[in-house]
Amino acid sequence: xxxxxxxxxxxxxxxxxxxxxxxxxxxxxxxxxxxxxxxxxxxxxxxxxxxxxxxxxxxxxxxxxxxxxxxxxxxxxxxxxxxxxxxxxxxxxxxxxxxxxxxxxxxxxxxxxxxxxxxxxxxxxxxxxxxxxxxxxxxxxxxxxxxxxxxxxxxxxxxxxxxxxxxxxxxxxxxxxxxxxxxxxxxxx
Amino acid sequence: xxxxxxxxxxxxxxxxxxxxxxxxxxxxxxxxxxxxxxxxxxxxxxxxxxxxxxxxxxxxxxxxxxxxxxxxxxxxxxxxxxxxxxxxxxxxxxxxxxxxxxxxxxxxxxxxxxxxxxxxxxxxxxxxxxxxxxxxxxxxxxxxxxxxxxxxxxxxxxxxxxxxxxxxxxxxxxxxxxxxxxxxxxxxx
DNA sequence: AGAGTAAGGAACCGATCAGTACAAAACACC
DNA sequence: GGTGTTTTGTACTGATCGGTTCCTTACTCT
Numbered sequence: 309x310x311x312x313x314x315x316x317x318x319x320x321x322x323x324x325x326x327x328x329x330x331x332x333x334x335x336x337x338x339x340x341x342x343x344x345x346x347x348x349x350x351x352x353x354x355x356x357x358x359x360x361x362x363x364x365x366x367x368x369x370x371x372x373x374x375x376x377x378x379x380x381x382x383x384x385x386x387x388x389x390x391x392x393x394x395x396x397x398x399x400x401x402x403x404x405x406x407x408x409x410x411x412x413x414x415x416x417x418x419x420x421x422x423x424x425x426x427x428x429x430x431x432x433x434x435x436x437x438x439x440x441x442x443x444x445x446x447x448x449x450x451x452x453x454x455x456x457x458x459x460x461x462x463x464x465x466x467x468x469x470x471x472x473x474x475x476x477x478x479x480x481x482x483x484x485x486x487x488x489x490x491x492x493x494x495x496x497x
Numbered sequence: 498x499x500x501x502x503x504x505x506x507x508x509x510x511x512x513x514x515x516x517x518x519x520x521x522x523x524x525x526x527x528x529x530x531x532x533x534x535x536x537x538x539x540x541x542x543x544x545x546x547x548x549x550x551x552x553x554x555x556x557x558x559x560x561x562x563x564x565x566x567x568x569x570x571x572x573x574x575x576x577x578x579x580x581x582x583x584x585x586x587x588x589x590x591x592x593x594x595x596x597x598x599x600x601x602x603x604x605x606x607x608x609x610x611x612x613x614x615x616x617x618x619x620x621x622x623x624x625x626x627x628x629x630x631x632x633x634x635x636x637x638x639x640x641x642x643x644x645x646x647x648x649x650x651x652x653x654x655x656x657x658x659x660x661x662x663x664x665x666x667x668x669x670x671x672x673x674x675x676x677x678x679x680x681x682x683x684x685x686x
Numbered sequence: 687a688g689a690g691t692a693a694g695g696a697a698c699c700g701a702t703c704a705g706t707a708c709a710a711a712a713c714a715c716c
Numbered sequence: 717g718g719t720g721t722t723t724t725g726t727a728c729t730g731a732t733c734g735g736t737t738c739c740t741t742a743c744t745c746t
Contacts, residue, residue, distance in 0.1 A: 311741070349734095350738095354692085359735090419664060419667035423667040468657060474659050479619050491653035492653055500721075538705080538724095692743085698735105705728105710724080
């Protein structure tokens with residue numbers, strides 16, 4: 309019984325996520341967000357609460373479109389050997405770089421950035437990192453050559469993943485990243 | 498034959514480095530830098546060229562006070578086994594956290610942050626990461642159980658180091674970090 | 687068609703950003 | 717003690733930050 313929205317809040321959120329992903333929280337200014345989302349201030353503040361709440365929402369969206377799929381990949385029973393799943397998960401990093409995507413991982417960049425000074429953001433980051441860890445642990449439990457130190461290796465794989473993503477964003481060569489993955493996988497099988 | 502400086506430019510640079518280290522490049526506003534360095538705008542712009550040039554200088558200072566010592570640690574012949582040197586280098590990360598320092602590594606945070614959008618910064622970051630890699634390679638070459646894939650493992654250790662530093666800054670538990678190191682070291686010996 | 691309601695758009699808000707201009711202050715030299 | 721030179725501190729610049737106000741526009745319902 310009123311004027312209808314001219315945009316889809318869901319795709320606008322997705323657009324916002326991509327701006328945050330590309331520029332990071334600090335550098336994603338409101339004008340940049342608005343142009344990326346294709347709307348003006350009025351609509352923006354009508355539909356969303358502000359920059360930071362929107363950012364937290366986009367972190368959740370990132371969970372849906374990136375973290376959850378990664379976890380499913382790491383749990384995929386189609387690949388019997390868990391180390392194959394882990395390889396697929398890690399190679400997807402260099403695959404992205406090869407495809408021209410140097411943005412890295414929104415979660416990892418957030419961990420390195422605003423998570424340090426903002427407790428709300430830190431809490432979400434820790435939660436999502438924990439889920440990634442769970443995914444790696446699941447895959448590790450399914451390795452043929454079952455490793456003894458499951459916990460340690462799961463933590464190590466999260467660290468490796470974060471390092472790969474950060475370094476890819478900083479412009480490290482894709483060859484170096486792939487060599488890094490080679491070395492890790494050698495340990496797992 | 499004029500009014501003398503009331504501050505030591507060298508210690509001011511060191512102070513600036515600590516502000517950048519703590520807050521990151523973007524969040525280190527000029528007022529914050531000034532209060533951290535203990536001087537006013539006039540003196541600041543007389544002694545330094547501006548924020549970004551100063552930041553690049555502080556990256557070099559960080560090289561002196563953190564990167565170079567790490568490389569020396571990794572080359573220290575007092576520890577015959579290179580894997581012991583690597584352990585010392587990696588444990589220094591959790592040691593810092595235990596001592597209450599959650600700032601992580603200025604180089605790694607910069608890699609995750611402004612290195613993505615600023616080529617000048619990216620160049621320095623890549624150079625310093627390359628030096629870290631060299632340090633790890635030196636240590637690897639001195640392992641008793643000489644690893645075959647020297648290059649791959651050097652790259653992997655840099656990745657691991659960056660991951661550890663980023664995750665420590667994001668508030669990951671020191672136990673998880675130590676487990677991560679455990680897993681890596683197991684591979685090396 | 688008229689009334690009611692919510693979205694869109696643009697002007698505006700105070701705060702803060704990095705950087706500059708310039709006068710007051712403090713020294714060295716004569 | 718005056719003169720010259722450099723530092724220091726402050727006031728200011730224009731731009732941009734995230735956020736608000738409010739009027740116009742476009743729709744639904746009666």
